[in-house]
Amino acid sequence: MFRIREATSSDNETLLQLEAQSPQGTGISILIDREDYFYRSRLHDMTKVLIAEEDGRIVGIMAFAIKDVLLDGAPEKVAYFYDLRGEATYRRSMKRGLFRLWKACLEEILGNNAAFIYGHVKSDNNDSMRIALKMDAKIGATFDILTLPSLPGPSPNLDDHLDSLDGEIARLDHCVGIRSLRPCDFGAAYHRGAELGYLRGIFRLENGTSSAQVSAWDLSKIYRGRVLRMPFSLHALSMLLNPLATFLPVPRIPRVGEQLTYMQLFDPICEGKDGTALLKRLVQQLRRKASAEGIDVLTFFVYQDDPLLPQMPRFYPRKIMQYNTMVRPCTSDDLPKRPLFLDIRDI
Numbered sequence: 001m002f003r004i005r006e007a008t009s010s011d012n013e014t015l016l017q018l019e020a021q022s023p024q025g026t027g028i029s030i031l032i033d034r035e036d037y038f039y040r041s042r043l044h045d046m047t048k049v050l051i052a053e054e055d056g057r058i059v060g061i062m063a064f065a066i067k068d069v070l071l072d073g074a075p076e077k078v079a080y081f082y083d084l085r086g087e088a089t090y091r092r093s094m095k096r097g098l099f100r101l102w103k104a105c106l107e108e109i110l111g112n113n114a115a116f117i118y119g120h121v122k123s124d125n126n127d128s129m130r131i132a133l134k135m136d137a138k139i140g141a142t143f144d145i146l147t148l149p150s151l152p153g154p155s156p157n158l159d160d161h162l163d164s165l166d167g168e169i170a171r172l173d174h175c176v177g178i179r180s181l182r183p184c185d186f187g188a189a190y191h192r193g194a195e196l197g198y199l200r201g202i203f204r205l206e207n208g209t210s211s212a213q214v215s216a217w218d219l220s221k222i223y224r225g226r227v228l229r230m231p232f233s234l235h236a237l238s239m240l241l242n243p244l245a246t247f248l249p250v251p252r253i254p255r256v257g258e259q260l261t262y263m264q265l266f267d268p269i270c271e272g273k274d275g276t277a278l279l280k281r282l283v284q285q286l287r288r289k290a291s292a293e294g295i296d297v298l299t300f301f302v303y304q305d306d307p308l309l310p311q312m313p314r315f316y317p318r319k320i321m322q323y324n325t326m327v328r329p330c331t332s333d334d335l336p337k338r339p340l341f342l343d344i345r346d347i
Helices: 009-019 088-111 126-134 162-176 188-196 232-244 275-292
Strands: 002-006 029-034 047-054 057-071 074-086 116-122 138-149 199-207 210-218 223-229 262-271 297-303 319-329
Touching: 002 088, 009 057, 047 088, 057 088, 074 088, 074 126, 088 126, 116 126, 126 319, 138 275, 162 188, 162 199, 162 262, 188 199, 199 275, 210 275, 262 275, 275 297
Parallel strands: 074 116, 262 297
Antiparallel strands: 002 047, 029 223, 047 057, 057 074, 116 319, 138 297, 138 319, 199 210, 210 262
16 A cells, blocks of 8 residues: 655654665765664754555655745745655556655645745756656756865864854855845854854855855764775775875875765855955865865865866866756746855755
8 A cells, every 4th residue: 555644753764765776976975874774854843754655564755844035136935845755676666656756845835935946056967967857947047066074184273153154144145136036044053053063154254355155064973974985996095095084185085885974165255356366275275174074075166167166276186076956946937046045955
């Protein structure tokens, strides 16, 4: 018998096992180790996690959050979907399971008068992309995730600006401006992140009229990654670099089976002719800061058409993953106007 129900805390272990069947990446394959499957839901005010069961076995899961964001400068309710998963052995028949699960979520979302539904799907995740497109979602925008190993070396003395957080939020708010998907309460994520200890700071470098800044988040209390597979080229490079990393400031490449901790960089801003160079220098300093604090990997998030970052700095070695923001309109056929805002709570 097939049924759809709301998940409860007693499902946590089973859902973590299902998550373990969904590693990320095609070259480097990473599995996210969560301790609490529901941590993402706790970051939003109004959420629901729905489960698809067949004969008592969980075969799929999908969650959504109702959010108040700006669209064309006006507040509007939208729904953010996430954690769309199917049990690995069940995927051949996912039409019967995951499509019905999506439709159940859609019915509840429409009952909340959401203008549209959106979610972030890895561009090469063919199963999830197929389901999203089947349910009339379209690609609203694409963002990159730049992945960098931390860098051994002296930890820099950087001002985290946490003692002037309200002023930093106001400055960031002004720079971001009125754009689609920006939360109506812009500072909520930052205040909540500082309260929980996830926000490590808003870091900035300045040189004359040029400047660069990012916000840095340490989410290792929530989850860690584990390397399942690595291409031979990186494996060979690790054999060269890792011994040197014990006494030289070169990046260390994780080994297969190793658990990883992350620092995530959001809301980059470059201003002035030297902005890109300053951002690269700032990221290099944060890589050293991360290494000194036991963080293995930095991930840098940015929409490809973000006007605040005209050019992504280049690093080596690096890996870039691409995610599509999939949008399914509910009240009209219009997609939200670009540029979009990337909310850390969605990641």
